[in-house]
Amino acid sequence: MNANYIAGEWMGANGSVENINPSDCSDMIGEYAQASTEQTSIAVHAASQALGAWRETGPQARADMLERIGAELAARREELGTLLSREEGKTLAEGIGEVARAAAIFKFYAGEVFRIRGERMDSVRPGLAVEVTREPVGVIGIITPWNFPMAIPAWKIAPALAYGNCVIFKPAELVPGSAWALAEIISRAGLPAGVFNLVMGKGSVVGQAMLENPDVAAISFTGSEKVGRHVIATATARMAKVQVEMGGKNPLVVLDDAELDAAVDCALQGAFHSTGQRCTASSRLIVERGIHSRFVSRLVQRTQALRVGHALHAQTQIGPVVDASQLGQDLAYIQIGKDAGARLLCGGERLPLRHDGFYLQPALFADVVPEMRIAREEIFGPVACVLVADSYEHALALANDTPYGLSSGICTQSLKHATDFKRRAQAGMVMVNTPTAGVDYHVPFGGRKGSSYGSREQGSHAAEFFTTVKTSYTAS
Ligand code: NAD
Secondary structure (H helix, E strand, O other): OEOEEEOOEEEOOOEEEEEEEOOEEEEEEEEEEEOOHHHHHHHHHHHHHHHHHHHHOOHHHHHHHHHHHHHHHHHOHHHHHHHHHHHHOOOHHHHHHHHHHHHHHHHHHHHHHHHOOOEEEEOOOOOEEEEEEEEEOOEEEEEOOOOOOOHHHHHHHHHHHHOOOEEEEEOOOOOHHHHHHHHHHHHOOOOOOOOEEEOOOOHHHHHHHHHHOOOOOEEEEEOOHHHHHHHHHHHHHOOOEEEEEOOOOEEEEEOOOOOHHHHHHHHHHHHHHHHHOOOOOEEEEEEEHHHHHHHHHHHHHHHHOOOEOOOOOOOOOEOOOOOHHHHHHHHHHHHHHHHOOOEEEEOOOEOOOOOOOOOEOOEEEEOOOOOOHHHHOOOOOOEEEEEEEOOHHHHHHHHHOOOOOOEEEEEOOOHHHHHHHHHHOOOOEEEEOOOOOOOOOOOOEOOOHHHEEOOOEOHHHHHHHHEEEEEEEEEO
């Protein structure tokens, strides 16, 4: 059994869960310990105790540790990418790419350690000087979803440590393998005991214990809107700092003047790759009337040609859905779409393949109107819908007509419309002639409205969340 890492030691548990490969349910990846609420408290206590020692660790040592973690991830990206794809179901190329990204994130924050700056100013009152400095927040609770088992933990853990905080990391139940492998690498990087802790287990048990513990100064969460709202309510009730990234219903607008093949590529990649299981997936394709029939017929052809299969097979383009429950949700939404009068153009059936996995043929709906549930609610699977727009203004209004606001895309050759869209799209990220999914790691990531709460993740902007500002006055 793979144990939890608490207070610098590997700690067993009473219970464990089996980690099953969604491409082949007969493949059991391993057994992973389930931490108790008591073990979660021990981890938080150890992290609180370690804060002083970690803060005194100089920037060089801290940067070296982060660099070491990044270097090992990079060196082992094929092995760890295989593990990731085996437990999550994204293709091997995507799995390896994600581990390489996690490596780059640790290396980026190794550099950020040297860029934690302060300011010194003369006071408005004579004889005084003012300094503004950034300090660590304290113990950070990190709660992550299953769809990016390496990259999301990396983009929270690396800045938390870089800015001098201690970490309690609770990964999603479905992907303990990648989390454990990452924790094992971190455990050998030279951090003092208690600075980093891994507590695997149920959200309602371990996650909830982290939310309620008064010694957890801040919670960084990524996951569903439902749990996200609960995290916000619980953390703010005890005045903990909180950063929450939730779902999306991201639009990709295709205007009449778009380059057809490029627009179809953007839609296909954004809607269906990673099995549509990305918060930035393009689940609403908003297409102007003049290009609509050409765009839809080309997209149907390309969608039907996608090769769905075992995540580790070289020819696979779309891996399985992550588990039975998510597959059930995807199929239920496909039925909801049909019942509402949307026209299923292709896909939408479970595929009986050679392996016993959760395979779904990517589904594309036409005749979708904004009121339909498939156009409003996050499905989180390979299901996309096409809405028709009469003009650019109509397309923009449809794009913004959503409770979410994560990523918003447009395909057009018009500089005027691209420029206007960047200004008026109600989203945290805007994409012009590139898919709504796919972002850099050195710039801010996050959304608006129902997608996000709190300050941005990633890049130097992560300092807003992972540090607290102090203003000091000194009389001369
Ligand atoms: P989820 O909300 O079910 O779970 C997320 C995490 O919260 C898990 O670790 C879970 O164990 C934990 N959790 C559950 N109940 C809890 C509780 N009571 N207290 C504390 N923690 C609790 O989400 P999921 O199914 O793992 O992930 C899919 C969702 O994540 C989708 O909605 C997707 O859009 C979203 N997501 C968002 C982003 C983003 O950056 N905006 C990125 C990736 C995924």
